[in-house]
Amino acid sequence: MREIDVTLITEQVRALCMRANTDLGEDVLQAFDRAIEKEESPVAVEILKELKENARIAREEQVPICQDTGFTVVFVEVGQDVHLVGGSLNEAIHEGVRQGYRDGYLRKSICHPFSRANTGDNTPAIIHADIVPGDKINVTIAPKGAGSENMSRVVMLTPSEGIEGIKKFVVQRVKESGSNPCPPTIVGVGIGGTMEQAGLLAKRSLLRFLGTPNPDPELDRLESEILGEINKLGIGPQGLGGRTTSLAVHIRMMPCHIASLPLAVNIQCHVQRHKEVTI
Numbered sequence: 001m002r003e004i005d006v007t008l009i010t011e012q013v014r015a016l017c018m019r020a021n022t023d024l025g026e027d028v029l030q031a032f033d034r035a036i037e038k039e040e041s042p043v044a045v046e047i048l049k050e051l052k053e054n055a056r057i058a059r060e061e062q063v064p065i066c067q068d069t070g071f072t073v074v075f076v077e078v079g080q081d082v083h084l085v086g087g088s089l090n091e092a093i094h095e096g097v098r099q100g101y102r103d104g105y106l107r108k109s110i111c112h113p114f115s116r117a118n119t120g121d122n123t124p125a126i127i128h129a130d131i132v133p134g135d136k137i138n139v140t141i142a143p144k145g146a147g148s149e150n151m152s153r154v155v156m157l158t159p160s161e162g163i164e165g166i167k168k169f170v171v172q173r174v175k176e177s178g179s180n181p182c183p184p185t186i187v188g189v190g191i192g193g194t195m196e197q198a199g200l201l202a203k204r205s206l207l208r209f210l211g212t213p214n215p216d217p218e219l220d221r222l223e224s225e226i227l228g229e230i231n232k233l234g235i236g237p238q239g240l241g242g243r244t245t246s247l248a249v250h251i252r253m254m255p256c257h258i259a260s261l262p263l264a265v266n267i268q269c270h271v272q273r274h275k276e277v278t279i
């Protein structure tokens with residue numbers, strides 16, 4: 001049994017919050033480059049170049065990529081041979097978020113749903129914890145902005161609606177979202193499970209690095225088909241037209257009940273932030 005002091009987790013979460021909000025991943029920058037090569041609209045090309053420039057400034061000057069520094073979504077995988085000491089894992093994560101948002105001068109965006117009073121420190125974080133084999137802890141921080149989160153939906157399709165029903169719903173969701181989620185977007189899709197599990201599958205699908213294929217060939221084909229349909233909509237970068245409405249569609253799937261077909265669409269803006277560490 002390996003002992004890990006939770007203060008180490010607080011330190012790592014603090015650092016990850018600041019890195020995630022200032023350092024856009026290489027996979028996203030490369031996706032911008034691929035989009036620039038394919039784009040026919042001069043305005044769209046210009047916007048994609050602006051997004052690259054914005055990311056460069058954020059990284060070099062250590063300032064947030066976007067003013068919306070998001071709800072702090074945390075995925076944590078705890079090895080079953082780890083013994084956590086020194087306090088509660090959840091509280092250690094919340095404390096890391098508190099320190100990261102304070103020390104990184106990141107906007108605090110979390111409030112009471114009715115009074116709208118700000119909690120003042122971007123907590124609580126949304127923590128998804130899993131027990132896995134081994135003696136390590138993996139922590140991923142994925143801040144999620146509201147502009148794209150607000151455009152996300154969960155729907156319980158009937159089994160007879162099948163793959164065609166899934167394609168139709170996802171493309172329609174992107175169409176209705178228009179410029180609200182700050183395109184170009186990454187469209188996370190969760191299929192199967194229960195209502196809440198579909199949403200989690202969709203959110204987890206966004207952690208896959210852009211440009212990497214889906215390990216399931218059937219889902220890989222479906223992702224390409226849906227992306228093709230989305231990019232015919234003409235919404236384009238920032239909604240000003242063009243073929244780059246989305247950079248990718250990512251799908252995760254699991255079995256579902258014989259009487260249902262849960263489907264979740266979690267839309268992610270071009271500020272596709274996630275950073276991880278293994279302790």
Ligand code: SF4
Nearest residue numbers: 066145147148182269
């Ligand atoms: S949707 Fe994304 S890019 Fe748009 S304001 Fe929110 S975090 Fe920023």
